[in-house]
Amino acid sequence: MKPFAYILLAIVVLAVAPAGAQNTAPQINFDSAANALTLPDDVYLGEVAGVATNSRGDIFVYTRTGHPYLSLGTARPFAHNGSRLFQFDRTGKFTRELGQGMYGFLFAAQVRVDPQDNLWVVDQMSGMVIKFDTQGRVAMLLGRKPEAVNNPPRAGGAGAAGGGGEGGGGREAGPPPGAGRAQDVFDRPTDVAWDAQGNIFVADGLGNARIAKFTKDGVFVKSWGQRGMAPGQFANVRSIAVDAQGNVYAADGGNGRVQVFDNNGTFKTEIKNLGNPQALCLTTGANPVLYVSNSNPPTDIDTAGEIYKMRLDGTMLGKFGRAGKLPKEFGTVNAIDCRTENTLYVGEIGNLRVQKLTLH
Amino acid sequence: MTRYRAAACAAVLLLATGSLVAQQKATITGVPDIPFTPVPNFLKLPPNENLGESVAVATNSKGNIYVYHRRDTTRLFEFDRNGNFLREIGKGYYGFEFAHSVRVDKEDNIWTVDEGTNMVTKFSPEGKVLMVLGRRPPAVNGPVIFPVGPNPPAQKYQFCRPTDVGWDPQGNIFVSDGYCNNRVVKYDKTGRFVAQAGSEKAGKGLGEFNLPHGLQVDERGQVWVADRTNFRYQVLDNNLKPIKEITNLGVGWTVCISPGPHQYVFHSNSNPNGNTPGSWDITGEIYKTELDGTVIGKFGKPGKVAPGFQVVHMMDCRNPNEIILGEIESWRVQKFILQATPASRSAAR
Numbered sequence: 001m002k003p004f005a006y007i008l009l010a011i012v013v014l015a016v017a018p019a020g021a022q023n024t025a026p027q028i029n030f031d032s033a034a035n036a037l038t039l040p041d042d043v044y045l046g047e048v049a050g051v052a053t054n055s056r057g058d059i060f061v062y063t064r065t066g067h068p069y070l071s072l073g074t075a076r077p078f079a080h081n082g083s084r085l086f087q088f089d090r091t092g093k094f095t096r097e098l099g100q101g102m103y104g105f106l107f108a109a110q111v112r113v114d115p116q117d118n119l120w121v122v123d124q125m126s127g128m129v130i131k132f133d134t135q136g137r138v139a140m141l142l143g144r145k146p147e148a149v150n151n152p153p154r155a156g157g158a159g160a161a162g163g164g165g166e167g168g169g170g171r172e173a174g175p176p177p178g179a180g181r182a183q184d185v186f187d188r189p190t191d192v193a194w195d196a197q198g199n200i201f202v203a204d205g206l207g208n209a210r211i212a213k214f215t216k217d218g219v220f221v222k223s224w225g226q227r228g229m230a231p232g233q234f235a236n237v238r239s240i241a242v243d244a245q246g247n248v249y250a251a252d253g254g255n256g257r258v259q260v261f262d263n264n265g266t267f268k269t270e271i272k273n274l275g276n277p278q279a280l281c282l283t284t285g286a287n288p289v290l291y292v293s294n295s296n297p298p299t300d301i302d303t304a305g306e307i308y309k310m311r312l313d314g315t316m317l318g319k320f321g322r323a324g325k326l327p328k329e330f331g332t333v334n335a336i337d338c339r340t341e342n343t344l345y346v347g348e349i350g351n352l353r354v355q356k357l358t359l360h
Numbered sequence: 361m362t363r364y365r366a367a368a369c370a371a372v373l374l375l376a377t378g379s380l381v382a383q384q385k386a387t388i389t390g391v392p393d394i395p396f397t398p399v400p401n402f403l404k405l406p407p408n409e410n411l412g413e414s415v416a417v418a419t420n421s422k423g424n425i426y427v428y429h430r431r432d433t434t435r436l437f438e439f440d441r442n443g444n445f446l447r448e449i450g451k452g453y454y455g456f457e458f459a460h461s462v463r464v465d466k467e468d469n470i471w472t473v474d475e476g477t478n479m480v481t482k483f484s485p486e487g488k489v490l491m492v493l494g495r496r497p498p499a500v501n502g503p504v505i506f507p508v509g510p511n512p513p514a515q516k517y518q519f520c521r522p523t524d525v526g527w528d529p530q531g532n533i534f535v536s537d538g539y540c541n542n543r544v545v546k547y548d549k550t551g552r553f554v555a556q557a558g559s560e561k562a563g564k565g566l567g568e569f570n571l572p573h574g575l576q577v578d579e580r581g582q583v584w585v586a587d588r589t590n591f592r593y594q595v596l597d598n599n600l601k602p603i604k605e606i607t608n609l610g611v612g613w614t615v616c617i618s619p620g621p622h623q624y625v626f627h628s629n630s631n632p633n634g635n636t637p638g639s640w641d642i643t644g645e646i647y648k649t650e651l652d653g654t655v656i657g658k659f660g661k662p663g664k665v666a667p668g669f670q671v672v673h674m675m676d677c678r679n680p681n682e683i684i685l686g687e688i689e690s691w692r693v694q695k696f697i698l699q700a701t702p703a704s705r706s707a708a709r
Contacts, residue, residue: 041447044489046454047496065454067499082499107500125500149502188500298495299518301552325491325551352454352492 025308028318029360032327036345036356037061037092048347049083050111050122050335051354057090059337059345060098061354062111062121068149076148083108085121092356098136104128104145109205110191110239110335120192122202127186129202140218142184142202178209178227178234184220186212191239191280195246195263203250209234211250211265224265229255232267241282241290243312249290251277258292258314271314275304281336281344288312289341293333296323298350305330307346309359320359325351383591385642386610386629394648394657398667399695402684403427403443411437414693415673416462417686420470420485425676425684427693428462428472436462436472443695449487454496455479461524461574461674465531473535475521480535491551493535494519511560514541516553520560524574524614528581528598536575536585544572544585546600557600564590566602574614574674578623578651586612586627593627609647609655614673617651618680624656624701625649626683630672631662633688644669646683648701656701666694 037059039045050062068082083105087095099105099121107125114120118139119132126145133139175181187207194200198216210225225234235254242248246263258271258280275294283289289309296305305323307330310316321330331350338344342359403425405411412431419425423441426449428434434456438446449470450456458476465471469490470483480493495518497504511520514537521539528534531549543558562570574586581598593606593615610629618624631644644662646669649655662669670690677683681698 039488041487042451044450044453063454064499066452067457067496070503107498299515301517350492350495352489 025316025319028309028320030320030328031358031360033092033356033358034327035092037088037354038094040094043086043094043097045086045352045354046083047108047349047352048335048354049108049124049349051345051347052111052113052119052335052337053090053339053345054113054117054119055339056117058095059088059090059092059354060111060113060119061086061088061347062108063347063352064108068106068125070149078147079106079125079149082106082125083123085111098132099130102130104130104141106145109189112192114194114198122189122192124188124190124206127189129186129189129192129200142200142214142218143186143189176226178207179225180204180208180210180212180223182220182223184212184214184218190237193240193242193248195242196244197246199246199263201240201242201248203237203240205237209236211237211240211248211261213265222265224261225250231259231270232261232265234259238278239280241280243282243288244284247312249280249282249312251280251292253278253295258290269314271310274308275306279333279336279347281338282312283338283341285341289317289338291336291338291344293330293336293346295333296330296350298332301325301329301331301350305333307333307336320357327355330355381638381642384611384629384632384639386608386645386647388608388647388655391647391655392657394659394701395699396659396683397697399443399697400666402695403439403693404445406445409437409445411691411693413459413673413688414686414691415459415688416472417674417676417684417693418462418464418470419676419678419684420464420468422468423678425693426462426464426470427686428459429686429691430459433457434459434474434476436470447487449483450481453481453489455481455489455492457496460522463525465527471525473522473525475523475538478519478522480519480522480525480533493517493533493547493551494522511540511542514543514556514560516545516556519545523572524576526575526577526583528577528583529579530581532598534575534577534583536569536572539571542569542572544569544575544583544596544600546598555600557596557602562589566594566605567596567600569594573612576615576617576625578617578625579619580651584615584617584625586615588612604653606653609649610643610645614675616675616677616683618677623651624677624680625651626675626677626680628672628675631669633671635662635689644672646672646675648680648698659696659698664690666690666692667696669694 047064065084068079070077085098104126109122109124121130127143129142131140186204190205191203200214202212209227212223213221234252238253239251248261253276260268278295279293281291292308301323331348335347344357412429414429416428425439436449460475461473468485477496478494482491519537520541522537524536533547542562545556546554558569570589573588583596585594595603609627613628613630616626627647640662645658671688674686
């Protein structure tokens with residue numbers, strides 16, 4: 001072997017090593033409530049992309065319930081439906097469906113509730129962030145659903161509908177790969193969060209690899225990030241959260257880390273050895289903690305799956321769970337609600353369910 | 361891939377109709393006919409309800425009947441033992457797109473196999489989702505372009521147009537997979553991968569498959585596979601090692617094994633889709649056999665008009681003397697009362 005090859009090998013080893021998840025964290029004991037949600041006979045959850053609670057304890061679930069329909073016999077193929085938004089009361093009893101037939105509900109990405117109890121829905125395929133007020137009325141929209149679906153999908157593109165959108169950098173001359181443009185056009189966005197002033201942060205996310213910041217009125221401020229491995233770059237942005245000081249935490253799943261930025265997107269630090277961070281949740285209050293899910297890939301339940309609990313500086317407090325199909329096991333966690341520190345709602349892609357967890 | 365397979369089949373049909381017909385025709389001879397009585401208008405649907413391609417039918421321990429069929433969307437209907445409509449399960453459910461199989465396990469859980477979503481779903485008797493195997497291709501990736509070239513490698517937890525499901529007495533789960541993979545997969549009862557036989561590649565050897573289209577497990581834990589495009593059935597042990605093949609019963613569309621201390625196996629040499637000229641003369645019959653392979657008798661023949669069979673796709677044989685058939689091309693489910701096999705005949709193996 002030539003010296004160059006040794007160097008290459010060393011680089012490979014160094015690059016691979018951090019991808020493994022941290023195994024030294026103590027185990028946290030926990031339980032999963034049986035039948036956390038009660039569904040009517042004709043309502044089924046699909047892949048649960050998002051779960052969130054409001055201040056009254058109402059539970060919202062944004063789920064991929066069926067696939068978008070393409071209409072035939074039209075000038076272009078148009079996509080309709082595919083995801084639904086359900087509300088449950090604090091006991092888990094089904095209350096109602098919100099946004100039935102909504103134009104932007106194609107492929108659920110996330111649902112979050114802001115401090116004022118407004119409901120925010122992120123859709124990966126329509127590329128939209130939809131804000132509902134507490135009455136369930138549409139209050140603001142970011143992004144625009146692509147008019148029609150590219151069929152076949154663009155070469156190398158991610159989504160048929162979202163892929164190669166106008167904001168999709170890297171497929172055209174201009175911004176670096178994944179950087180997007182200075183506008184609210186997203187390419188497979190994944191999540192949304194707010195700072196104390198109400199500024200909006202969108203994780204844009206899987207097609208792009210950036211975070212976009214808007215004022216509380218939806219005016220574009222800036223965006224940062226592009227596809228890559230360096231600090232401030234992302235393999236993807238799967239989830240974000242903002243702390244009381246306005247720092248932004250971004251789950252860079254493909255790079256096996258959580259990156260922390262200040263309120264203007266300046267890189268501060270990174271938390272590594274987390275496997276594949278896919279879902280993030282930050283508690284509020286005097287001693288906030290961060291939950292990070294090392295989600296297993298949907299194609300494999302024999303690896304990963306655990307959720308980490310840590311201080312905001314990355315100090316590990318413990319971990320719990322593993323991939324699998326039984327209660328207390330996880331099938332590709334995509335959402336964590338942590339309004340109460342030791343009572344979590346977890347939404348799973350692989351098991352089509354929400355679990356309510358109590359940590360001991 | 362199936363499109364290519366279909367094209368290849370068509371080519372074979374044009375060039376060498378004789379050999380294909382020879383394979384469709386069961387080579388066994390001298391099999392006695394089992395007398396049977398059809399139950400006319402067995403399933404009674406409410407006004408404005410109808411069945412689509414009734415590819416899957418199964419009963420639970422109370423005799424309730426589940427029909428998993430391809431209508432406007434794929435639907436799962438439940439009927440009582442007399443054929444009266446009770447309810448629909450899984451309306452709008454994510455795992456339903458293109459029905460292929462429904463089976464009921466010993467605890468009366470209902471399992472669906474959907475070859476449109478690549479998902480196998482376990483429903484409780486109440487109709488709630490308890491477990492899913494496989495993942496639906498994400499819509500955000502856009503329309504699935506028909507794969508060209510060899511099938512991608514089969515993965516532990518993903519299916520490619522799966523076809524059927526069964527369980528051994530310990531509750532291990534077996535899935536036949538399918539139209540683009542060519543394998544049988546074993547999972548433990550919690551859904552963890554244990555083993556597979558076959559692969560993404562079609563093959564003719566023992567333990568290889570070419571469209572494993574139906575699957576059942578007997579009380580000994582042996583796995584029976586209808587290896588359709590190989591025109592045979594294969595029997596595997598509980599760890600999926602091949603034991604034997606059965607090549608004299610025609611095409612090998614689907615298999616049913618009755619429960620209880622004395623199990624019978626039903627094999628359907630279903631007539632092909634499209635009803636090509638002459639196909640009704642050599643296909644369509646269902647064989648009843650012992651577990652050891654002794655052929656007891658046969659019954660039925662193709663036909664558009666009841667009680668003819670129109671591409672039998674699945675059989676229920678919970679009571680081996682009452683067979684319920686799901687058919688593709690007549691959008692119906694039929695029930696037949698068979699004359700019981702005399703004990704002396706069974707004993708005379």
